[in-house]
Amino acid sequence: MFDLATDTVLLLAVAAFVAGFIDSIAGGGGLITVPALLLAGFGPVEALGTNKLQGLFGSGSATIAYASKGLVDVRRQLPSAVLSCLGSIGGALLATVLPGEWLQLFMPFMLIAIALYFAFKPNLGDVDRVMRLSPFLFGLFVVPLIGFYDGLFGPGTGSFFMLGFATLAGYGILKATAHTKLLNFASNVGGVVTFAVVGAIYWKVGLLMGVCQFLGARLGAGLAMKTGARLIKPLLVITCIALALRLLADPTNPLRLAIGI
Numbered sequence: 001m002f003d004l005a006t007d008t009v010l011l012l013a014v015a016a017f018v019a020g021f022i023d024s025i026a027g028g029g030g031l032i033t034v035p036a037l038l039l040a041g042f043g044p045v046e047a048l049g050t051n052k053l054q055g056l057f058g059s060g061s062a063t064i065a066y067a068s069k070g071l072v073d074v075r076r077q078l079p080s081a082v083l084s085c086l087g088s089i090g091g092a093l094l095a096t097v098l099p100g101e102w103l104q105l106f107m108p109f110m111l112i113a114i115a116l117y118f119a120f121k122p123n124l125g126d127v128d129r130v131m132r133l134s135p136f137l138f139g140l141f142v143v144p145l146i147g148f149y150d151g152l153f154g155p156g157t158g159s160f161f162m163l164g165f166a167t168l169a170g171y172g173i174l175k176a177t178a179h180t181k182l183l184n185f186a187s188n189v190g191g192v193v194t195f196a197v198v199g200a201i202y203w204k205v206g207l208l209m210g211v212c213q214f215l216g217a218r219l220g221a222g223l224a225m226k227t228g229a230r231l232i233k234p235l236l237v238i239t240c241i242a243l244a245l246r247l248l249a250d251p252t253n254p255l256r257l258a259i260g261i
Helices: 006-026 030-039 044-068 074-095 101-120 135-152 157-167 173-197 203-227 229-249 254-259
Strands: none
Touching: 006 030, 006 044, 006 157, 006 173, 006 203, 006 229, 030 044, 030 229, 044 074, 044 173, 044 203, 074 135, 074 173, 101 157, 101 229, 135 157, 135 173, 157 173, 157 229, 173 203, 173 229, 203 229
16 A cells, blocks of 8 residues: 555545535546546556445445435345346456446446436426336346446446436436435445455545545435435536546547547
């Protein structure tokens, strides 16, 4: 473990708190923490692994907060959580051998599409709507697929879970957010296990950031439960667009390299 200056540690702690707050409401916390870890001198793989560890605390904190208010039945969702975890393990294993450039290429456009959907879809509030896919089929096919993506790449996972719950499972915004945090927690578990096996986690930094994530997520989840869709929808749209712009601004993005900018 390399030594970090005190101001760098404080920066990472603040970044984790803010990320936990945002992630508990709309997802996208990695938009803050991964660049912060890279700026602190972590290598790409170590940044992803350490981010998974600290993200585990944030998603776990939000899950506890939502479950305590009866917005998600953890026992009933355990099979889906297991499938999300297994999908993430598979994705993380593939990430160790497969370049992610192709994901970087189309991810920004997918995130912008999600933002536009939530911004302009009428009657998308806290009330449940028509279910287009049974809970069994949703858990069997959609959940592990998104979990796989989380292990393989990561950014936007919460937004994809939100989109799935809102469009296919028929959940209202607040209920979708609550269930998203549980499945994101499970996919983080899978990612942590895999990255730990390959030695890509800096535990001291990850645990410190995890505590800050936990506190930020508790605050964010509490605020989300008070305001519901009035807060979640605009923050989700902003987060998706910000994440898309962040990916497009990355100098290593293959789209930028292809068009020579």
